[in-house]
Amino acid sequence: MPLPDFVLAPADPFSAVTHAAPYDYYRRLADGPPLRFEASLDCWLATGTAGVRTVLEHPACRVRPPGLGVPLNLAGTPCGAIFAELVRMNDGERHTVPKQVLARALAQVDLARLQERVLQIAGKRVPASAAQLNDALFELPLFGMADLLGFAPAQWPALAAWTRDFVACLSPLSNEEQVAGAQDAANALLHGFTVLLREADALPGSLLHDIVTGADAVGWQASGGVLANLVGLLSQTCDATAGLLGNAVVALRAQPDLSAQLRAAPRLWPAVLREVSRHDPPIHNTRRYTADAVELLGVRIPAGQMIVVVLASAGCAESGFGHGRHACPGQSIAHSIATACLQAWAGGLEDMPLAWSYRPSLNARIPLFSDGERA
Ligand code: HEM
Known part of the structure; x- marks a missing residue:
């Protein structure tokens, strides 16, 4: 045995x-x-x-092996075209300039407003079962980012589904079916951002507007590069923030007293998430x-x-x-989104019988919840 x-x-x-x-x-x-x-x-x-x-x-x-900018299984595909442009997947000039633009724009985000928005969105979607929780861990952070970028609520579920399909082709564990399925998702995401960018002029002060004007200001002109990195913001949010949320749910299970403390003092949520990021991190x-x-x-x-x-x-x-030049520029955003989701869900999750294992991955720790035994 x-x-x-x-x-x-x-x-x-x-x-x-x-x-x-x-x-x-x-x-x-x-x-x-x-x-x-x-x-x-x-x-x-x-x-x-x-x-x-x-x-x-x-x-x-x-970040990439010499001479292999794009993995062989993605070469010549829409996913490969996005991959080739991502700041996460480049070094040198192709990294420094886009990274500077993204980091500056992300640093401008009004975190209190983001948290308030996600609290409202998550409050309308409190998971009522393990299966719903599994979906919500991925969806809510992506809804929050889609909202921040300027997409209308009716577009969020499709964007979240495409992002998950796109991310599924990026792992060394991805199979042929996942790689094939990701191509339509990549095209749909690029199209979604192309349409949104046409309307971005109308949204001064938005994250999208900050990214586009920041890109113009430093001469990062390759519009394909900007589009790819906008898709990258959703894909970087996806698994990592789902993992942070899921690992926080696990931490609450391990320390039942914590839920009561947080109910009495919700201002403690950010500190709890910092501890989770440190002691049971998603990446x-x-x-x-x-x-x-x-x-x-x-x-x-x-x-x-x-x-x-x-x-x-x-x-x-x-x-x-992470650390150094590729360190995550989305940390505060991820923590704000996760704080809001947990604040909205904690009460509903408290009595939900849950068991968990972890989704297959070589680098991301994301719980997969199932119905546990009632205590
Ligand atoms: C809990 C959630 C998150 C975790 C644990 C996380 C973790 C990481 C780590 C470890 C890296 C560095 C990878 C490396 O050096 O090889 C990274 C990079 C990155 N993350 Fe995050 N991330 C999270 C959420 C987000 C969010 C919400 C965004 C977008 C708003 C984001 C955007 C990025 C970007 C653009 C990079 C590439 C930076 C570069 O290559 O210079 N991340 N993230």
């Missing part, structure tokens, strides 16, 4: 992501050498604060590839090697949102 997860430690950082209790394993990784070659995975591991930061800060550690690792031979922390790594950066072993506040 197989041993339950909590008895058997994860075999490697990929299986740790969906393991029931992976944090002792991550602590052991952090106590070991910050950079090591993991023969069973044929790649390097960067662990602990020093390993994670050193790799994420080094200019020779790139556990990311990857880098050496463009040249490098020496990092006294270890020589040849060119063309993959490094799995084990964010969850970094144990520092920013580990869940």
Whole structure:
């Protein structure tokens, strides 16, 4: 009979992501050498604060393998065209300028207003079952972002469904069917943003307006690039924020007293979410590839090697949102959206019998809830 997860430690950082209790394993990784070659995975591991930061800060550690801007299974497809432009997937000029525009525009967002809006939207969609909760974890953050970008409420469900289909092609675990299904979604998302951009002039002060005027101001003219990165804002929101919300629901289950405290003092929600981001983060690792031979922390790594950066072993506040030039520009937005959703849902979830496992993934920890036993 197989041993339950909590008895058997994860075999490697990929299986740790969906393991029931992976944090002792991550602590052991952090106590070991910050950079090591993991023969069973044929790649390097960067662990602990020093390993994670050193790799994420080094200019020779790139987000894509040398000469392979787009994964082979997406080459020549609509998804591949979007992928090729994403700030997340580029380094150098193609990263710096768009990143600056996006980060500035995202920093202008009125977080109190966003939180208020999402509180209203989430308040009308309180999940009444595990199945509804599973959908809501993905939908509500995407509805919040779609609203922020200027889409009308009637468009949100389709945008959320397309975003989920698009994201499904981005994982190393994606199958042919998911890659094929993502192409129509990619085209639909690009079309949606094209139409919205035509109307954006009418919305001064909106996030979309800030992105477009910011892009013009720094000469980021490739309109395909702007469109792709607008799609990127939805795709970056999708899995990560669903994971944050889901892991917060799990944290509330583990500490029943917390729900009562939060009911009495909802102002504590942001602090609770910060703790969840730190102790049970949604994104556990990311990857880098050496463009040249490098020496990092006294270890020589040849060119063309993959490094799995084990964010969850970094144990520092920013580990869940990355570090260095690719660090997440959406952290405050994600926290505002998650705070609002949980505030709206916590009462309804309190008595809901829930059990959970984790969705298959090599880097994102997203609970998949099912009907549990009533206490
Ligand atoms: C809890 C939710 C979120 C988590 C845990 C998260 C985590 C991350 C991490 C770890 C990275 C860096 C990846 C790397 O260096 O390889 C990243 C990048 C990024 N995130 Fe987030 N994210 C979240 C929500 C969001 C949201 C809501 C947005 C949009 C508003 C967003 C936009 C981005 C963008 C554009 C990048 C690429 C930045 C770059 O490459 O320079 N994220 N995120």
